[in-house]
Amino acid sequence: MDRAIYIAMTGAKNNMMAQTSHANNMANLSTTGFKADFEQARSMGVYYGDGQPTRAYALTESPSADFASGPMIATGNPLDMAIQGNGFIAVQAPDGSEGYTRAGNFNIDAFGTLRTANGLAVLGNSGPINFPPLDKLEIGSDGTISIIALGQGAETMVEANRLKLVNPDLKNIEKGVDGLFRQRDGLTAEVAANVRVAGGMLEGSNVNAMSEFTEILALARQYEMQVKLMKTADDNSAASTQLLQMS
């Protein structure tokens, strides 16, 4: 059989994978601080000899995430914060390494440690942030956290810690398998003083439902064309078999 059917097959297979990437973006329409994944297709030529270079297979890649800001949602919860503009919040991944996230929906656990919604410790000046029992907490625009300890008056507001906010070069940032961002070179990012946060706000998912859905429809049609090509290759093969058949 002609190799055309295999080329069309890689097209169809990679369309399906691209579809999964878009489906994941769509599933995370309401995930706080989620960054949409890009998906792109590339032709991978497999050429040999001097013949016509027609054997180019399709290859789907996820080159990067879309780092555009998501919508700002006012929640009024003192433990919520959103980053304005570029930057990330440093958190401790389960394996002890440092990861970066844009999801600022925090809570305080039974031991007074500041944690993200999925239980990762938020990093401050020196490691995880711990609070004494507290009455009020305020997050300043540079990530400084001031607290009023339980049973104290408003005049006792003290600076407790400062969130570790980083602003690494986005070209050097990639999403890990756990959804946290890390530097490609494996190093930890420097503390950046210019990152601005807003307390009482959350950053919504930056997935654009319209463009995702348009992409999904375009991919579905492209997939149908690949299938048509496979069908044509099959028909051609059937016709040539019939020609050579002795009746």
Add this chain to the structure above:
Amino acid sequence: MMSALYVSKTGLAAQDKQLSTISNNLANTSTVGFKRDRAMFEDLLYQVQRQPGAQSTQDSQLPSGLQLGTGTRVVATQKQFSQGNIQVTEQPLDVAINGRGFLQILQADGTIAYTRNGQLQINSEGQVVNNDGLVLEPAITVPQGANRITIGKDGTVNAYTVGQVAPQQLGNITLADFVNPAGLQAIGGNLFVESVASGDAQQGAPGENGMGALLQGNLESSNVDIVEEMVNMITTQRAYEMNSKVVSTADQMLQYISQNL
């Protein structure tokens, strides 16, 4: 089969849970002392189909690989312990907590549950109970013939009886507080129980050491914000529709290949 189907399924399931949370919040708009829940989403693990940085030949590397996400899930529902509106009822046995803290209720099995609902009543034995008839802890018994009960900001309960000038002190209502109130486990009936996440209960007198003061003749209404819930409901519905569209698109793709090949 096609993983897009399963990825969208996680989106549908998470939006479904979000809608349950919203409908529970809306259903409890008039529940005294109710604290609203918020569903928190998290992206699931990513699968590396092709590792970025792998050698494509001896001298060249793949500039970017292919990582496919596997969807979303509701990682937690967080109780929001913001203060509800204080509503004046003029009922002597209604108390609202203005600030932190929980009233303690003795459950039938002898353990303590915690509540922000201050609708108290008196049972046939004169004990102060909640709406379900569970006794307030520490127990306070109102004597026969008491015609007026006062509850002070600090929790002191006094009763005035006919013919006596001086009030009779019946006891003190104490409050309990937690490091992480959001970690309390809601058990229904407006009650919460302690969990590992909430930390141990710390008892204190109302109005002291950070505890809220008690306000007699007031109730704390539910802290559900109807407008916010409505907006959340709209986004949930649309996100659900979008995800179901992805499911049907993936289905059509599979249908097309099975019919045409």
